[in-house]
Amino acid sequence: MKTCLIALDWGTSSLRAYRLGASGQVLDQREAARGIMQLENLGDAAFERALEEACGDWLDDAPAVPLIACGMIGSAQGWREAAYITCPLGIEQLSAALLRIPTRRGRDLWVVPGVIQRGDLPNLMRGEETQVFGLLAEQLAGPADAPLLIGLPGSHSKWVVVEAGQVVGFHTFMTGEVYGALLGHTILGRTAVPGGTFDAASFDRGLDVAGSSLGGGGVLSTIFSSRSLVLTGELAGQEQADYLSGLLIGHELLAMTRLCQATTAQRVVLIGSAALCERYLRGLERRGHASVRLAPEATAMGLWQVARQAALVELRHTEEI
């Protein structure tokens, strides 16, 4: 089927390439370990090469088709910096601020800017905004005018507040990266026995500690219990990692609902890795949230929407396909 857009989700650790058809449907997709972390300090040539490796054949086959990317590729450590756009914003503002990078092939790469929420503690995102607009376009999020909370769990979890199709605010929690650093580089990893399947009971136990008065000591204090409970025989080494995961996600959810002033009736959509989203779903439901849904990855759709809004691709009637 005819290629209408080549869309790249180019992040810190990986480069995902999508070949999209006339209604934005994914015709083909690929993934390579060519994130900016592998490329930074190597100069333009390294980015050019990664692009060719990822989709040089697609570019050959469709010489007139536009090329768009979102994610850390537009950061100061990426190929070129696409300045942050200030929130609140809609897809119009985002699409009006694409950065053009001319490539050696003579083809332009259009880069979606990141989003900044200014304030005493500024918040930043790159890539998640595109996914959010993809989700909204897919109408998987319910009525467009009702307030919505979108959670994107990951190394750095983002919680995005959407009202009437606009991103009105967001927050960052470094939960995933902190979890990895604690198990990999502190004493907590010395008692934790890796491997095994998800231990729901230990995860819930961690959630409950964070959500109860015991959690009042905060993360720096409660995480030590993942060691002390093992040393006192009240938690098995095999259970420690999921208990710690529950603790951290519990602390995150408690703080997030406070920061976002979210009620348990608020509509919540989670996007991200299935296993991680399941943990967040479990945590939200355990805290009484009654309207939580999981949505599939939506970056390709977001890039399609941005490209359309920017008039890089034309709107066609489905009949013409």
Next chain:
Amino acid sequence: MKTCLIALDWGTSSLRAYRLGASGQVLDQREAARGIMQLENLGDAAFERALEEACGDWLDDAPAVPLIACGMIGSAQGWREAAYITCPLGIEQLSAALLRIPTRRGRDLWVVPGVIQRGDLPNLMRGEETQVFGLLAEQLAGPADAPLLIGLPGSHSKWVVVEAGQVVGFHTFMTGEVYGALLGHTILGRTAVPGGTFDAASFDRGLDVAGSSLGGGGVLSTIFSSRSLVLTGELAGQEQADYLSGLLIGHELLAMTRLCQATTAQRVVLIGSAALCERYLRGLERRGHASVRLAPEATAMGLWQVARQAALVELRHTEEI
């Protein structure tokens, strides 16, 4: 001067040896990188060798003098496990529970047990309890019957509540180790520029964020501002580490005062590395604490007090020395 006790502060990363005189005064001291982390899994012989290297000559010269140790040497990963004693406790309970390890030399090593505070989230310490009783004996802590809060900042900060000479409770914060893991093993280290002298203004800024309503997002959220402020040019890379240090210590102090129900009038004593104690002193004073003092390291005195209480050494009048 005559040796009356050989006392070891044998922790995770180092072994400190003290030769003490008839009133517990330090006649000589040494330090070696022979903590249990370097010795575990190597068996008894490694511990024996480390002991000989540290103070074999002292043992030769004073064949009848008792030998005592506190710290992680008595943990499950140490030489032998000295079971935890339950808090509340005084020096009497601690001294009555010394673990005897016979050495190849035919000399007994007496090991001070750790202390456990039981509860939903058990707390544990090994070594700090000895330092606390040393401090109390030195009467550096003020009137013995008034409630006292003793802070021992470090990789794992301990906050010990003392009433009438008894340890009635304590809390652990993994602040120091988390700080190291964040700067060394997460994205936060990529913008932080190491080196330089203590930047008080950035440290205070972090303290103030943690202590204000901005801190309500908790550690997982606020730490990201140490990156976002650098990316937005509102914080220099050279300032990031001290800002992060202020943030974490601020979160710790806020939670600690809550957990310990400490008022700003409560007497507080800090023991530990001078540079770190200065940061905690600064943080406490900024939060309005009016009675905070720094005290010198007191482990040798604590070991002396425990040995005396256990009748390992006799009480002598100063005249006899």
